[in-house]
Amino acid sequence: MGYPSLRACLTDLEKHGHLIRIKEEVDPYLQMAAIHLRVYEQQGPAILFENVKGSKFPAASNLFGTLDRSRFIFRDTLQKIKTLVDLKTDPIKAIKKPFSYANVALTALSALPMKTGKSAPINFGRIQISALPQIVNWPMDGGPFVTMPQVYTEDADKPGIMSANMGMYRIQLAGNDYITDQEIGLHYQLHRGIGVHQTKANAKGQPLKVSIFVGGPPSHPVAAVMPLPEGLSEMTFAGALGKRRFRYFYDAEGFCISADADFVITGTVMPHDNKPEGPFGDHLGYYSLTHPFPLMKVHNVYHRKDAIWSFTVVGRPPQEDTSFGALIHEITGSALPSEIPGLHAVNAVDAAGVHPLLFAIGSERYTPYIKERQPQEILTIANHILGKNQLSLAKYLLIAAKEDNPALDISDIPGFLKHILERVDLTRDLHFYTKTTIDTLDYSGSGLNSGSKVAITVAGNKKRNLWTELPAGFSLPRPFDVFKMAMPGVLAVEVNKNVGTNELTVALNNLDQSVKGEDLTGLPLMVLCDDAGFTAQNINNLVWVTCTRSNPSHDIYGVHSFTEHKHWGCHGPLIIDARIKPHHAPVLKKDPTVEKLVDKMGEKGGSLYGVI
Numbered sequence: 001m002g003y004p005s006l007r008a009c010l011t012d013l014e015k016h017g018h019l020i021r022i023k024e025e026v027d028p029y030l031q032m033a034a035i036h037l038r039v040y041e042q043q044g045p046a047i048l049f050e051n052v053k054g055s056k057f058p059a060a061s062n063l064f065g066t067l068d069r070s071r072f073i074f075r076d077t078l079q080k081i082k083t084l085v086d087l088k089t090d091p092i093k094a095i096k097k098p099f100s101y102a103n104v105a106l107t108a109l110s111a112l113p114m115k116t117g118k119s120a121p122i123n124f125g126r127i128q129i130s131a132l133p134q135i136v137n138w139p140m141d142g143g144p145f146v147t148m149p150q151v152y153t154e155d156a157d158k159p160g161i162m163s164a165n166m167g168m169y170r171i172q173l174a175g176n177d178y179i180t181d182q183e184i185g186l187h188y189q190l191h192r193g194i195g196v197h198q199t200k201a202n203a204k205g206q207p208l209k210v211s212i213f214v215g216g217p218p219s220h221p222v223a224a225v226m227p228l229p230e231g232l233s234e235m236t237f238a239g240a241l242g243k244r245r246f247r248y249f250y251d252a253e254g255f256c257i258s259a260d261a262d263f264v265i266t267g268t269v270m271p272h273d274n275k276p277e278g279p280f281g282d283h284l285g286y287y288s289l290t291h292p293f294p295l296m297k298v299h300n301v302y303h304r305k306d307a308i309w310s311f312t313v314v315g316r317p318p319q320e321d322t323s324f325g326a327l328i329h330e331i332t333g334s335a336l337p338s339e340i341p342g343l344h345a346v347n348a349v350d351a352a353g354v355h356p357l358l359f360a361i362g363s364e365r366y367t368p369y370i371k372e373r374q375p376q377e378i379l380t381i382a383n384h385i386l387g388k389n390q391l392s393l394a395k396y397l398l399i400a401a402k403e404d405n406p407a408l409d410i411s412d413i414p415g416f417l418k419h420i421l422e423r424v425d426l427t428r429d430l431h432f433y434t435k436t437t438i439d440t441l442d443y444s445g446s447g448l449n450s451g452s453k454v455a456i457t458v459a460g461n462k463k464r465n466l467w468t469e470l471p472a473g474f475s476l477p478r479p480f481d482v483f484k485m486a487m488p489g490v491l492a493v494e495v496n497k498n499v500g501t502n503e504l505t506v507a508l509n510n511l512d513q514s515v516k517g518e519d520l521t522g523l524p525l526m527v528l529c530d531d532a533g534f535t536a537q538n539i540n541n542l543v544w545v546t547c548t549r550s551n552p553s554h555d556i557y558g559v560h561s562f563t564e565h566k567h568w569g570c571h572g573p574l575i576i577d578a579r580i581k582p583h584h585a586p587v588l589k590k591d592p593t594v595e596k597l598v599d600k601m602g603e604k605g606g607s608l609y610g611v612i
Contacts, residue, residue, distance in 0.1 A: 002076070002110070002243030004217035005121070005164045006215040006262055006308050010048055015125070018069055020044050022607050028059075028144070033313045037590075038598060038612035040313075040320060045069075046069075048308070050586060055133040059309040063218060065320050070327045073218050077243050082331055084240065111240040113161050113233070113266035115569035116161045120259030121304040127171055128181040129301060132263070133309045136143035138281030142290060143175020145280060148310045150213040150224040152256055152422075153184070155240045156200040161248060161256065165193030166234035166484045168224040169266075171212060176276050176290070185277035186269060187198040189440035189449075198269065201604070207268035210296055211255050215262025215310045216243045225324055226331070227389060235310065262307040267296040274570040279585075284353035284548050286585040287318025288441045291448060314589050316544065317350045325350055340384045342377050344402050347410035349547075351540040355439040356547035358394040359410040360385060364401035364459045373401055375429060382455040386433065393439045394453065396547050401459035402406060414487055414539050421489040421524045425567040426558065431455045434553045443585040444551045451469045464489075467522035477514045479507055480528075486536035490525045497579055504577065508557055512572075515559060520572050528577045535578075538555055549578040 003009040013019040020039075026032050026049050041049055049059045064070045071078060149171050169192065172185035173180070188194050200210040213220065219242025223234040235246040247259035255266040274292035282288045290547055312320045325348070337343045343361040349357040362381040364373050365412035380400045385399075387393050397421050400408060408419055431454065438444075438451035445451020464553045466489030476483065482494040499507065529535040529545050535545045550556070555577040558570025580587075602612040 003073075003158060003217045004244065005217060005260055005304075005306075006060065006579065007306050008308060009063070009218050010046065010308070011071075012463050013063075013069070014048075014585060015044050016072070018072065019048060020045045020607070020611055021048045021050055023050050023285075024601065024607060025053050027053045027439070027506060028055070028133050028135040030136060030139065030591050031597060032059065032061070032311075032591065033136055033504070033596045034314045034594050035601070035612065037315070038602070040065050042612065049523060052133045052309075052413055054343065055131060056310075057131075057133055057198075057303075057307055057309050058144045059133045061310055061311050061313070062320055064222075064323045065326065067323050067326045067330070068191050070323060071293060072223075074222075074241060077241055078331070081241055089293065095240055105542075107357075108301055109242055110245050111236040112245060112321055113235045113432065114245040114247050115240060115612060118205040118251070118256070119123070119427070120247065120249060122257060122261055122264055122302050123302055123307040124307075126303050127303060127532065128316055128522060129184060129265070129298060132173065132301070133313050134160055134173065135309075137313045138287070138315070138588055140279050140287055140586065141231075141281055142278050145175045146171035146173060146314045148211065148214065148221055150216070150258070150261075151155075151188075151194060151222055152211040152258070153197040153208060154256065155197055156204055156206065156208075157267070161235055161246075162233050164233055164236075164256070165197055166213075166220075166224050167192055167194055168221065170196060170280060171296075172280070178275065178295075182266070182298055183275070184267070184277060184296050184298060185405075186296045187277050187280075188293075201269075202221050202271040205271060207270050207431075209255055210267055210269055211257065211265070211395045212265040212267075213258040213261040215308055216258055217242070218248070220258065220261070221310070222327065225329060226322075251300070259303065262304055262310065264300075264302040266299045268299065269294045269296050269370065280423075281315055281588045282441045283314040283317065283319065283321055284356070284439075284441050285544065285588055286443065287440075289443070289585055291560045295514070317353060322350050325354070340381060340388070342381050343385070345393045348391070348394070349413065351413065352396075352543040352547040353439075353442075355390070355393045356395045356442060357445075357543055358385065358391065358397045359413075359596045360399040360414050361402050361408055361410060362399055364403055372461065373403065373459040375401075375459045379431065379455070379457045382431070382457055386453065386455065392436065394440050395442065395444075395451065395552065397453065397455040399455065399457050403441075404459060404461075413543060415610065417490075417539075418466065418488055420456065420458050421466055422464060423460055425458075425460075425463065426524065427562075427571060428572055429457050430556075430574075431571060433567065442548070443583065444555075444575065444581075446551065446554070451551050454552035454556065464521045464524065466524070467534075476509075477510055480511060480526075484532045484536040486527065486542045487539060489523060490527065490542065491523055492532040493526050493528050494530070494577060495577075497530060508575070512559055515572065520559065523573050526573050526575045528575065528579055530579050546576055547580045548577050549580055 169188040224239035275295045277293040278290040279287040346360045362378040366376040433453040486492040557575040559572025561570040
């Protein structure tokens with residue numbers, strides 16, 4: 001079905017047992033987020049907060065909290081959208097089997113946005129920013145944020161909705177130096193379409209007009225996070241996915257207004273007009289810190305009569321945005337491999353914070369006449385991946401040859417890592433990219449947006465049997481003398497954070513000498529960490545700690561390492577220093593007082609009894 005509004009979707013979810021109402025007054029400062037996190041952790045229903053302290057508007061979250069619920073919401077169109085994507089990658093299918101694809105034509109017809117009258121539901125009333133639910137998710141957040149926005153901008157050279165961009169970029173509603181009700185913060189990262197639009201507006205010396213939609217049909221926020229090709233309107237995708245054309249009009253000031261949204265905030269961004277934004281608890285599991293980002297001067301805040309505020313909570317994965325990612329992968333899984341020759345599959349590993357770690361599988365066909373495969377084509381594919389849109393923000397890229405194991409699965413984290421570690425040649429297979437861009441939210445690098453990458457390209461026969469336990473009498477010199485096996489072939493080594501770079505270099509030289517002559521073939525990787533027990537506890541902890549707390553060019557070492565014609569490698573185990581460094585951002589931690597309050601709400605008699 002095509003939902004005309006957020007409320008229509010919530011009503012349908014409640015009818016089918018996918019929604020819980022919280023009738024008690026709930027504080028938007030930390031308490032709503034704490035409840036959301038509890039419900040999400042239980043893979044619970046969508047939540048409707050009916051009584052938000054300090055605001056007359058109810059709020060909804062966890063709408064996309066499970067992939068099954070997302071499939072339910074889009075049950076009438078999801079398969080057709082997947083078919084449309086499939087046809088884009090292989091249009092010959094429609095010619096060979098025209099009747100098999102005839103039913104997607106009606107879905108495609110709903111993609112064209114529809115200009116509507118100004119008497120749309122969104123025009124019910126106007127309010128101030130301070131009247132919106134002022135939701136703060138984490139204790140150190142700089143203020144309330146919009147966490148489920150659809151930020152709309154137009155191309156100054158090609159104005160109009162068909163060349164517009166709609167993305168999900170966080171918005172800070174208050175705090176810091178923002179003038180209450182007059183200014184808000186607009187945060188966006190690298191490789192976002194809004195950056196292209198602001199660059200063009202700046203070049204013309206004119207303000208960038210921004211419209212922020214909140215709520216509306218559920219297809220709208222999904223469209224805002226879809227990795228669509230530059231120039232393809234998110235509004236067309238929203239219409240096709242929602243089986244309802246994207247309805248819009250322009251207000252008296254020339255701002256585009258989503259007619260079906262619950263709220264619309266309009267404003268302008270002047271060239272180079274910035275203010276400090278943040279901190280904000282983000283999806284890597286750390287705070288993104290305070291930095292200058294575009295300042296948006298607020299013009300109007302519109303709302304519909306029955307408006308519901310939509311929000312989510314991000315933090316260390318998995319979270320609701322994990323389900324967003326799963327839905328996107330389900331829709332577009334066939335698209336990327338068709339754009340990169342030889343690529344079969346790629347996975348931005350959610351447990352590692354998405355951008356810090358990519359798994360990929362490619363073909364290795366360059367020299368079939370050579371008996372032992374070696375990385376050639378997959379190195380070409382790796383370079384292509386790291387030049388592809390937001391995939392270029394990846395920090396660790398591990399790519400394997402499909403021919404070595406046709407059943408290899410990129411979603412199986414321990415299985416994929418085992419395959420890599422059994423075959424990697426540490427003297428040959430590490431390829432570094434230095435002084436380059438990484439995710440804006442990743443503070444492991446040398447500065448904002450700055451860091452390094454490493455591609456580990458693995459092809460060929462199995463080279464080693466991985467240790468599953470430590471040999472009798474195994475030991476390492478101080479400060480490496482506290483350790484624990486994290487998975488086959490990987491040792492988590494606890495090292496005090498006070499051991500600095502110079503002292504670590506000396507200790508590594510001592511390690512080289514102490515293990516000289518020992519057979520460490522079955523131990524290809526050692527991860528230096530703050531807490532070996534935590535890091536080795538499960539695979540998610542291992543990849544999260546390793547990939548979010550290290551900068552490859554600065555933090556990768558190796559036993560018996562060497563540099564040959566500017567190529568770095570090692571003959572013994574690879575060593576990654578994944579300790580928290582002084583320049584890293586703080587880890588997200590829940591507020592214990594709020595957690596106790598939510599515990600009480602979960603006791604018998606409250607509306608959350610049996611849910612948290």
